[in-house]
Amino acid sequence: xxxxxxxxxxxxxxxxxxxxxxxxxxxxxxxxxxxxxxxxxxxxxxxxxxxxxxxxxxxxxxxxxxxxxxxxxxxxxxxxxxxxxxxxxxxxxxxxxxxxxxxxxxxxxxxxxxxxxxxxxxxxxxxxxxxxxxxxxxxxxxxxxxxxxxxxxxxxxxxxxxxxxxxxxxxxxxxxxxxxxxxxxxxxxxxxxxxxxxxxxxxxxxxxxxxxxxxxxxxxxxxxxxxxxxxxxxxxxxxxxxxxxxxxxxx
Amino acid sequence: xxxxxxxxxxxxxxxxxxxxxxxxxxxxxxxxxxxxxxxxxxxxxxxxxxxxxxxxxxxxxxxxxxxxxxxxxxxxxxxxxxxxxxxxxxxxxxxxxxxxxxxxxxxxxxxxxxxxxxxxxxxxxxxxxxxxxxxxxxxxxxxxxxxxxxxxxxxxxxxxxxxxxxxxxxxxxxxxxxxxxxxxxxxxxxxxxxxxxxxxxxxxxxxxxxxxx
Numbered sequence: 380x381x382x383x384x385x386x387x388x389x390x391x392x393x394x395x396x397x398x399x400x401x402x403x404x405x406x407x408x409x410x411x412x413x414x415x416x417x418x419x420x421x422x423x424x425x426x427x428x429x430x431x432x433x434x435x436x437x438x439x440x441x442x443x444x445x446x447x448x449x450x451x452x453x454x455x456x457x458x459x460x461x462x463x464x465x466x467x468x469x470x471x472x473x474x475x476x477x478x479x480x481x482x483x484x485x486x487x488x489x490x491x492x493x494x495x496x497x498x499x500x501x502x503x504x505x506x507x508x509x510x511x512x513x514x515x516x517x518x519x520x521x522x523x524x525x526x527x528x529x530x531x532x533x534x535x536x537x538x539x540x541x542x543x544x545x546x547x548x549x550x551x552x553x554x555x556x557x558x559x560x561x562x563x564x565x566x567x568x569x570x571x572x573x574x575x576x577x578x579x580x581x582x583x584x585x586x587x588x589x590x591x592x593x594x595x596x597x598x599x600x601x602x603x604x605x606x607x608x609x610x611x612x613x614x615x616x617x618x619x620x621x622x623x624x625x626x627x628x629x630x
Numbered sequence: 631x632x633x634x635x636x637x638x639x640x641x642x643x644x645x646x647x648x649x650x651x652x653x654x655x656x657x658x659x660x661x662x663x664x665x666x667x668x669x670x671x672x673x674x675x676x677x678x679x680x681x682x683x684x685x686x687x688x689x690x691x692x693x694x695x696x697x698x699x700x701x702x703x704x705x706x707x708x709x710x711x712x713x714x715x716x717x718x719x720x721x722x723x724x725x726x727x728x729x730x731x732x733x734x735x736x737x738x739x740x741x742x743x744x745x746x747x748x749x750x751x752x753x754x755x756x757x758x759x760x761x762x763x764x765x766x767x768x769x770x771x772x773x774x775x776x777x778x779x780x781x782x783x784x785x786x787x788x789x790x791x792x793x794x795x796x797x798x799x800x801x802x803x804x805x806x807x808x809x810x811x812x813x814x815x816x817x818x819x820x821x822x823x824x825x826x827x828x829x830x831x832x833x834x835x836x837x838x839x840x841x842x843x
Contacts, residue, residue: 439693441667462682
């Protein structure tokens with residue numbers, strides 16, 4: 380047995396071997412891909428659209444830019460980025476999960492997006508792009524599913540052009556105790572039930588709630604981004620810290 | 631709260647794009663504008679708003695830290711000027727008055743105003759979709775005649791008030807009188823300047839003659 384087989388990582392509240400996490404996460408997303416958008420709207424009461432809007436505003440994407448949307452899932456950010464970069468720019472929608480990528484590609488094609496969008500099935504830890512390729516990288520609600528977050532952040536910093544921005548939109552820790560309580564009740568009691576009713580899959584949504592709790596909080600993630608070589612890292616708490624938007628620049 | 635402006639802007643963008651989708655003239659205009667970026671800086675409240683056109687409408691985004699050269703045109707104005715601009719005042723007049731600063735591709739601002747103000751919605755067609763052709767048409771006729779009546783009444787009121795103020799009560803000078811007075815005053819100013827210069831010359835001559843003697 381090699382040492383890597385013994386190492387474990389968290390999958391929600393369970394400890395699983397490092398090698399297994401990716402395939403377990405993949406199973407979760409294979410199972411929810413088709414109803415991912417509906418569930419997002421239901422679970423966040425539609426606020427996820429506003430969170431993503433703010434991410435796009437902070438991205439500062441201009442015509443001609445290259446943008447990488449990691450864990451872009453069903454293409455919400457890519458849709459808008461493809462308009463912002465115009466015909467001279469390009470947007471790469473990357474996701475590790477084939478089902479999510481396929482749903483995203485179909486949705487974007489249905490919306491008339493093409494030409495400047497590319498689809499890549501890739502692991503965020505080892506991005507298959509040359510150094511200094513992108514003006515902006517976003518990862519929205521994806522980082523917490525990555526097995527080795529530090530490796531993923533380093534890989535993103537590597538493919539970012541100097542002066543480029545990395546934006547991480549991810550669930551975080553609410554700063555208010557009362558909100559935190561209500562949020563816990565909501566995500567551990569209501570959320571799996573909603574998942575069962577709408578997507579027919581309570582387990583995946585239980586994993587979602589657990590993985591959010593295991594994700595590093597605002598300051599820790601900021602430190603991780605700085606360790607990965609990003610500078611001027613700052614974060615904005617959204618909706619009382621349930622979600623935080625981190626932004627770092629490669630100098 | 632960081633999200634409120636974003637939420638409002640999102641709502642505005644949605645309604646604007648829904649309106650543009652109903653305007654038969656909008657697609658051609660948007661086609662011409664697609665890909666252009668306009669930055670509007672409002673003085674108070676301090677707000678930088680980017681309008682990014684695409685073929686289906688416009689994206690509205692807050693822009694706080696973007697360099698100006700990333701935009702095709704940059705407009706700086708205060709809320710009062712914005713009101714006048716939306717009220718139909720000409721861009722040139724506001725620029726010459728120094729109340730509107732535009733840098734970059736100026737026609738973009740006019741195109742934007744045309745796009746937003748000349749929204750000619752086919753709302754009768756939309757009504758017909760819900761009510762049927764005949765009721766929709768009579769309702770639309772009623773609203774149109776009400777609109778015409780309102781417009782006519784307003785014009786008449788304006789004309790009556792201005793006639794009273796300028797002609798009957800003579801409370802204010804009319805535009806012609808005002809311009810006449812201004813011309814006279816300019817003439818007077820020029821004449822005074824000349825006189826002053828002449829006096830100055832005489833004084834100089836007197837001093838040099840006094841020194842010589």
